[in-house]
Amino acid sequence: MSVAEKIKDQLENNPVILYMKGTPDFPQCGFSAQTVQVLEACNAQYATVNILEDPELREGLKSYSNWPTYPQLYIAGELVGGCDIVTDLYQKGELQSMLSNAG
Numbered sequence: 001m002s003v004a005e006k007i008k009d010q011l012e013n014n015p016v017i018l019y020m021k022g023t024p025d026f027p028q029c030g031f032s033a034q035t036v037q038v039l040e041a042c043n044a045q046y047a048t049v050n051i052l053e054d055p056e057l058r059e060g061l062k063s064y065s066n067w068p069t070y071p072q073l074y075i076a077g078e079l080v081g082g083c084d085i086v087t088d089l090y091q092k093g094e095l096q097s098m099l100s101n102a103g
Contacts, residue, residue: 003056003057003059003060003061003064004060004064006057006060007057007060007061007064010047010049011074011077012077014046014047014074015045015075015076015102016039016044016045016046016047016073016074016075016076016099016102017046017047017048017049017073017074018032018035018036018039018046018047018048018049018071018072018073018074019048019049019051019061019070019071019072019073019074020032020035020036020048020049020050020051020070020071020072021050021051021052021070021071022050022052023048023050024036024040024048028052029070029071031069031070031071031082031083032070032071032083034083034087035071035073035082035083035086035087036048038086038087038090038095039073039086039099041090042090042095042096042099044099051070058070065079067079067081067082069082070082071083071086073086075098075099075102076101076102080095080098
């Protein structure tokens, strides 16, 4: 399975998925930690992928998404964005409805 196929499979099988550095319990960067906090505040059901454990996926996802940084949040197969965008959507009250529509 190619990296692109792997990403596509993950997106198809997880309505909400966060590609992050580390895990929700042990985030390895502040932006990943903040994004997890926002998702937890929304009581979101979401999957995570620790991109530090898979260098090939880490590089492949940058090309796939055309987004150079992490974390990357996807809802219903669409890239929402990184920490700043997710936090902004949360503060506007828009993230919650995006998450409930995905589930």
